Amino acid sequence: MDYILEVEKLRKEFKNFTLDNISFKLEPGYIMGFIGPNGAGKSTTIKLIMNLLKKDGGSIKIFGKDHVKYEKEIKNRIGFVYDENYYYEDLTINSMKSIVASFYSNWDDNQFNKYMKEFDLNPKAKIKTLSKGMKMKFSLAVALSHNADFIIMDEPTSGLDPVFRREILDILYSVIQDERRSILFSTHITTDLEKIADYITFINKGKIVFSQSKDEILQNYAIVKGGLDILDQDKRREFIGLRETKVGFEALTDNMDKMRRMFGNKVLIERATLEDIMVYSVRG
Amino acid sequence: MLGTLKRDLLLMVSSKQVIILWLFYIPLLIFVVDSFVPEVLYYMIIVFYTYLASITSFSYDITGKSKYIMNSLPISRREVVLYRYLSTFIYFAITIVYAGIYLWIINALKLAHVDYFNLRAIVNAIPAVMISTSLVYPAFFRFEPRIARIVHMVVFMTFFVGLSNISMTGEKGILKYVSLLKWEHVMIIALVMYILSLILSMQIYKNRDI
Incomplete structure (x- = not known):
C-alpha cells in the first residue's frame, strides 16, 4: 500500500528526554490525530518529520520517499500549521504571502484569495495586529493554497475559542473530501479529534501507546x-x-x-x- | 534565491531600526572617520554597509521562531547556506548603488567631500567583505544567536577599529604595510577563506537541529 507518511522506529535523544521507537503510518485520504500530554513528544515528532530536528535513528518516508534526501520535493507538497504564529510580525499578510508563494511551485493565488475572503482577513493588515485566531486562519490559508497533499498541524486549535475551533475543523473536513490528501493533526484537545479523526496515534513520555483507527479505539x-x-x-x-x-x-x-x-x-x-x-x- | 532575497529586502524595509541604521550610518561614518584620503571613507562605507546588510538579513534565517517557517518551506539546507553566501554579492551591489546616490547628494549639497563612486575602492572592498563574512557566517550557522552575535561584534569591531586606524594614519602608517600586499594575493586568500567557510557552513547546517 502507498502511504502518505511512514514513520519507522524513530529515535531522537535529548539531555532529559528521549523519543524512542516511534512507528506509525498514514494512508491517503485520512486524518490522523496525534495525541498526548504536554511534553510527550508530539512537537518533537513533527519537527523530525519536517526535518527541523535531525533524527538519531529510524526512518521517515513521506509520499514513499526519504524525507531528507527528497526534502525539497516533499516540502513542496506539504502544508504546515504550527501551534504559534512563526511568521514575521512586521510584515503584512500580502508581503508574507508573496514571500512564501515564491518558494512553492504550485502556489495558487486564487485559492489564497478565496480563503482570505472566507476567513475575513485583510491582506493589508500587519501580522502583529491579528488575533491568535486570525493568525491561525492565515497559517491555514497558506497551508491550503499550494495544492498540498499532506497537511501537518501542530496544536492548531490550542488557545482558540470553540467557534474558531469548529470553523477550522469544518475546513479540514472539507479538505479531506479530496481523497488523495491526508492530515496529521497534533492536539491535546481530544474532543476535536472525536469529530474528525480517522486514526489516533497516542504518544506518552516519548513512546507510542497505540496507533489505531478511532472506531477501534473507542470500541476497545x-x-x-x-x-x-x-x-x-x-x-x-x-x-x-x-x-x-x-x-x-x-x-x-x-x-x-x-x-x-x-x-x-x-x-x-x-x-x-x-x-x-x-x-x-x-x-x- | 529569489524568495530568500525578497524576504530579506521586505523585512529590512519594514524594520524601523534597519531603516534608521541605513539612513544615519553614512553621516556617522563621515563624522567619526577622520580620513586623509576620501577614497578610504568610501571604501569603509561600502564594506560596512555590505557587511551589515548581510548579517542583518542572515539573522532572519536563524534567529527567532520564524526559522521554523523558513526551514519548513521547500528549500534544502544546502540551498539556505548557498543563497546566504551568494546574497553577500547582491548586497554589495545594492550598497554600491545606495551609497553612490547618498554620497552624491552629500557632495552636491557640499556637506562633505567624499567619493561617491571609486572603482579602485570597490575592487579593494570585495576581499574585505568576503573575509569578514566568511568568519561570521559559520558562527551563525553553528552557534545559538547570542554566541554568534558575540563573534559578529568581535569581527565587526576588529574591522571597524582596524580600518579606522588605517584611514587615520593615511599613507604613512599601517596603510604602507597593508599596501605591500598585492590585491591579487589578498583576493586569493579571501576566495579560499570564503569557499572553505561555505563548505564548513554547509556541513554544520546539514546536521544541526533547528
Whole structure:
C-alpha cells in the first residue's frame, strides 16, 4: 500500500528526554490525530518529520520517499500549521504571502484569495495586529493554497475559542473530501479529534501507546464505575488507570469482557472518550 | 534565491531600526572617520554597509521562531547556506548603488567631500567583505544567536577599529604595510577563506537541529 507518511522506529535523544521507537503510518485520504500530554513528544515528532530536528535513528518516508534526501520535493507538497504564529510580525499578510508563494511551485493565488475572503482577513493588515485566531486562519490559508497533499498541524486549535475551533475543523473536513490528501493533526484537545479523526496515534513520555483507527479505539476502551468494596489489590492491577474517591472508583480498561466476568453487574461500563483514554493512560 | 532575497529586502524595509541604521550610518561614518584620503571613507562605507546588510538579513534565517517557517518551506539546507553566501554579492551591489546616490547628494549639497563612486575602492572592498563574512557566517550557522552575535561584534569591531586606524594614519602608517600586499594575493586568500567557510557552513547546517 502507498502511504502518505511512514514513520519507522524513530529515535531522537535529548539531555532529559528521549523519543524512542516511534512507528506509525498514514494512508491517503485520512486524518490522523496525534495525541498526548504536554511534553510527550508530539512537537518533537513533527519537527523530525519536517526535518527541523535531525533524527538519531529510524526512518521517515513521506509520499514513499526519504524525507531528507527528497526534502525539497516533499516540502513542496506539504502544508504546515504550527501551534504559534512563526511568521514575521512586521510584515503584512500580502508581503508574507508573496514571500512564501515564491518558494512553492504550485502556489495558487486564487485559492489564497478565496480563503482570505472566507476567513475575513485583510491582506493589508500587519501580522502583529491579528488575533491568535486570525493568525491561525492565515497559517491555514497558506497551508491550503499550494495544492498540498499532506497537511501537518501542530496544536492548531490550542488557545482558540470553540467557534474558531469548529470553523477550522469544518475546513479540514472539507479538505479531506479530496481523497488523495491526508492530515496529521497534533492536539491535546481530544474532543476535536472525536469529530474528525480517522486514526489516533497516542504518544506518552516519548513512546507510542497505540496507533489505531478511532472506531477501534473507542470500541476497545471503556470506563468502569463501581463501589470501592468490590476492589482488591489484584483487581486494581487489571485496570490501565484507576481513580478512587470516597464514593467509588472509575477506571479505564481495554478488556470489557474480562471486566464483566470479574465484576458482573456490580459495575457500570461506559464508552470511554479519547480524553478518558489519554488521562487514565498517563496517570495510571 | 529569489524568495530568500525578497524576504530579506521586505523585512529590512519594514524594520524601523534597519531603516534608521541605513539612513544615519553614512553621516556617522563621515563624522567619526577622520580620513586623509576620501577614497578610504568610501571604501569603509561600502564594506560596512555590505557587511551589515548581510548579517542583518542572515539573522532572519536563524534567529527567532520564524526559522521554523523558513526551514519548513521547500528549500534544502544546502540551498539556505548557498543563497546566504551568494546574497553577500547582491548586497554589495545594492550598497554600491545606495551609497553612490547618498554620497552624491552629500557632495552636491557640499556637506562633505567624499567619493561617491571609486572603482579602485570597490575592487579593494570585495576581499574585505568576503573575509569578514566568511568568519561570521559559520558562527551563525553553528552557534545559538547570542554566541554568534558575540563573534559578529568581535569581527565587526576588529574591522571597524582596524580600518579606522588605517584611514587615520593615511599613507604613512599601517596603510604602507597593508599596501605591500598585492590585491591579487589578498583576493586569493579571501576566495579560499570564503569557499572553505561555505563548505564548513554547509556541513554544520546539514546536521544541526533547528
